[in-house]
Structure formats: structure tokens, C-alpha cells
Amino acid sequence: MMRGFLCGTLYCALWYGSIVAGFLFIACPLLPLLLLSPPRFRKCGDLLFSCWELYPTALLEMIGVRVIISGDHISPNESAIMVMNHRTRVDWNFLWAAMYQACMPSIAAHKLKFILKDPIRHIPGPGWIMQMNGFLYITRRWEEDKGRLSRTLDYLVALKRRTQLLIFPEGTDLTASNIRKSNSYAEKNGLPRHEYTLHPKTTGFCYLTRHFQHAGYLDAVYDLTIGYPDYIPQSEIDLITGKMPKEVHFNVHRIASADVPEDENELKCWLEKRWQYKEEMLKRFSETKSFCGKDNAWPMPDGISLKIALVFWTILTGTMVLMLLTSPLFQIWTLAHAILFIMLSIFSTGFNQLEIGWYWRWKSIFTR
Known part of the structure; x- marks a missing residue:
């Protein structure tokens, strides 16, 4: 039990530390590039984040968590909407490893962006770097969210960046109380009761999909289904205490x-039918503990890139800790950027929205 706790604590410390290190050492020095060329800034930001995603994948492998992929390959060069069931609060923690495997043989090539609840952008470190990576934040106030989504989608289309947007149509994770609410909604609307999924909310998905369709920018929709055959971690506390699934x-x-x-x-x-199919798939999964059988699962890819990422990001994290303890200049650098992003969080709708606004102004000035 103590070993699991130590592994979980180390995993979370390295995970969080690597995000802060990437923010301070790589992302913040890129800020002047935004003023000079927003398209190049976005390209560098996407590359930084996809390279970082190798690190949590390597950490999961190091502590013995196996991520198993089946089904279709994900093309990192497609503009796509991704939908996924939301089994627990920490599904995102394992998605990096899934994207790494599903996009093979391409490495650090996808441009995945989540659509998340607005309060997440305020989290020091992760919230800031996700803002810089162009993640989309929603408030659950549709008129406001519609404006944010529209501006972001128009920006991505204008940049001609083939981006993958991930949305959790269920809107929240699978709990007993949420299942009751979902089935109450189903009864009122003549829909079947679900046990392994929640009925999807369609407004956001439809808006994203139709916006890309009308722009001629949608290559595919990817339907991802996540399942836990043994232990199901329910929150970040489970991760910290080392309560991890084996698969x-x-x-x-x-x-x-x-x-x-x-x-x-x-x-x-169409989305509701996809979720009915997903419900049936997860029901079978609860019995067989597999989506496809061991013979049809994807083979684990060669991990040389993961080893490089493990060494690089661990050294970078250690260097950050050392400099925070010993370097007054680095302490000032850290404090200045922390204050900047705290102010942005309080007095604006996020760095990504400012980036979008500056892009259109920059374009009007420099591309006449």
C-alpha cells in the first residue's frame, strides 16, 4: 500500500512539475513570437503540447498501467471532432497514452484540443498551458459559449491547422446520481434507459460539427470509448494515492x-444512436473485460520516443525545482508570468481568446 502511495505521489508530482517546467522554460519564452506571427506561435504551441503528452504516457508505462487500443487508426493530419464517454473525472489522464498509440507511426503530430469547463482554465500551471495551447472553455451559458466556440473555430479554419477537438457530450462523469438524472431525462423523452453511459447533450456537438461542415473543414468524427476492466479511479485523489488501474x-x-x-x-x-451503440459495447465490455479480444488489440509500439521524453522532461522538471530554489532571476521570471496569467484569468476570458483577437488585428495589418 505504501509503495502504491509513493508511486502515485511521484507520478503526480512529476506530471504537474513537467507542466509547470514546460510553461516556464518553453511556453513563456514563445510569447514574443505571438506578437510577430500568431500562425507560427500556434504551430510551436501545438508541437510543444504534443511533445509533452509523451511524458505522461511514459510515466504510466513506468508505474505499470497498460493502455490498450483497438479499432481504427487516428490520422493526426485530419480535422476532426472526437466524442468520448466520460466514465470518471480522470479519463483525460489516460487519453494521452491512447492518442500516442492510436496516431502511430506518427509521433507528436496530432493537435488535440479539449473542450472543458471554464473553471479549469484558472488552475495554476495546467490551466495556463492549456489556455496557451488553444483549449476551448465553456461556461454552460450557451449564448456566451456559442460566441467563444465560433471565434475559436473560425480561427482554426483561418490558420488551416488540421485540428482534433475532443468533447465529452455527456457533460459530466458517470455516477449513480448522474445516471438517475440521465434516465429521468430519457423517460421524459422516450429514450431507453442507460446503465453504462449518460445520454449525450447534443447542442455543443452539433454546433462544432456543423460549423466545420459548413466551412468544408470536417474530415471525420472519431468515436472513442473508454473502459476500465479492473479498478476504476474516481478522482485525482486516487491518482495521488496510487490507486491506478492495471489496464x-x-x-x-x-x-x-x-x-x-x-x-x-x-x-x-445520429449522436443519440452512437451512444446507444456505445451503451451496448460497454455492457459487453463489463462481461468480457475487453472491446476486441487480446488477439485484435493493437501491439504496443516501440518506446524509444517515450524513453527520450521521460529523460528530457524529468531533467527539465528537476532543473526548474533547482532554479526556483537558487536563482533570484528565475524566481522573478516565474512570479512575473504567474501574475500575468492570474490577471488574464481574472480580467479576461482567457489567453486563447486574446490570441484570437490579436490574430485578426495582426492579419489586417501585415497581410494587406
């Missing part, structure tokens, strides 16, 4: 854009 399974299903309806009502029904 986490992902199934990937690619739907070409031509097979995705464009009519809003048809798209809502």
Missing part, C-alpha cells in the same frame, strides 16, 4: 465526414 481500454471508431448528417435534427439523432 485502461480504448476503442476508436472513425466515421468519415460523408457519413455524418448535416441537418441539425438528424445529427442529434
Whole structure:
């Protein structure tokens, strides 16, 4: 038990430390590039984050968590909407490893961005770096969210960056109380009761999909399903205390854009049918503990890139700790950027929205 606690604490400390180190050593020095060329800044930011994602993948492998992928390959060069069931609060923790494997043989090539609840952007370190990476934050006030989403999607299309946007249509994780609420909604709307998923909320998904469709920018929709065959971690406390699953399974299903309806009502029904299929898949998974059988799971890729990432980000994190303890200049650098992003969090809708606003102004000035 003590060994698990130590492993969990070390894992979380290195995970969090690497984010802060990347923010201070790499992301913050890139800020002047935003003024000179927002497209190059976005390209560098995307590369930084996808390279960092190798590190939590390596850490999971180091502590013995195996991520198993089945289904379709994810093309990192496609503009896509990704939907996924939200089994627990910490599904995101294992998604990095899934993306690493599903995008092989490409490494650090995808440009995945989450759509998250707005309070997450205020978290020191992770919230700041996700703002800089262009993650989308929603408030659950649709008129405000619609404006944010529209500005961000138009920006991505203008940059011609083939981006993958991940949304959790269920809106929250699977708990007993949330299942009751979901099934109450289902009864009122003539939908089947679910046990392994929540009925999806369709507004955000439909808006994202139709916006990309109308821009001619949607290549595919990827339907990801996550399942835990043994232990199901419920919160970040489980991760810190080392209560990790031995395996986490992902199934990937690619739907070409031509097979995705464009009519809003048809798209809502389409997503609901996908979730009914997902419910059946997870019911079978609860019995077999696998989406596909061991023979059909993807083989584990060669881990040389993970070893490099493990060494690089661990050294960078250690260097950050040492400099925070010994270097007054680095302490000032850290304090200045912390204050900057705290102020941005309080007095603006986030760094990413400021980036978008500056891009259009920059474009009007320098590309006449």
C-alpha cells in the first residue's frame, strides 16, 4: 500500500512539475513570437503540447498501467471532432497514452484540443498551458459559449491547422446520481434507459460539427470509448494515492465526414444512436473485460520516443525545482508570468481568446 502511495505521489508530482517546467522554460519564452506571427506561435504551441503528452504516457508505462487500443487508426493530419464517454473525472489522464498509440507511426503530430469547463482554465500551471495551447472553455451559458466556440473555430479554419477537438457530450462523469438524472431525462423523452453511459447533450456537438461542415473543414468524427476492466479511479485523489488501474481500454471508431448528417435534427439523432451503440459495447465490455479480444488489440509500439521524453522532461522538471530554489532571476521570471496569467484569468476570458483577437488585428495589418 505504501509503495502504491509513493508511486502515485511521484507520478503526480512529476506530471504537474513537467507542466509547470514546460510553461516556464518553453511556453513563456514563445510569447514574443505571438506578437510577430500568431500562425507560427500556434504551430510551436501545438508541437510543444504534443511533445509533452509523451511524458505522461511514459510515466504510466513506468508505474505499470497498460493502455490498450483497438479499432481504427487516428490520422493526426485530419480535422476532426472526437466524442468520448466520460466514465470518471480522470479519463483525460489516460487519453494521452491512447492518442500516442492510436496516431502511430506518427509521433507528436496530432493537435488535440479539449473542450472543458471554464473553471479549469484558472488552475495554476495546467490551466495556463492549456489556455496557451488553444483549449476551448465553456461556461454552460450557451449564448456566451456559442460566441467563444465560433471565434475559436473560425480561427482554426483561418490558420488551416488540421485540428482534433475532443468533447465529452455527456457533460459530466458517470455516477449513480448522474445516471438517475440521465434516465429521468430519457423517460421524459422516450429514450431507453442507460446503465453504462449518460445520454449525450447534443447542442455543443452539433454546433462544432456543423460549423466545420459548413466551412468544408470536417474530415471525420472519431468515436472513442473508454473502459476500465479492473479498478476504476474516481478522482485525482486516487491518482495521488496510487490507486491506478492495471489496464485502461480504448476503442476508436472513425466515421468519415460523408457519413455524418448535416441537418441539425438528424445529427442529434445520429449522436443519440452512437451512444446507444456505445451503451451496448460497454455492457459487453463489463462481461468480457475487453472491446476486441487480446488477439485484435493493437501491439504496443516501440518506446524509444517515450524513453527520450521521460529523460528530457524529468531533467527539465528537476532543473526548474533547482532554479526556483537558487536563482533570484528565475524566481522573478516565474512570479512575473504567474501574475500575468492570474490577471488574464481574472480580467479576461482567457489567453486563447486574446490570441484570437490579436490574430485578426495582426492579419489586417501585415497581410494587406
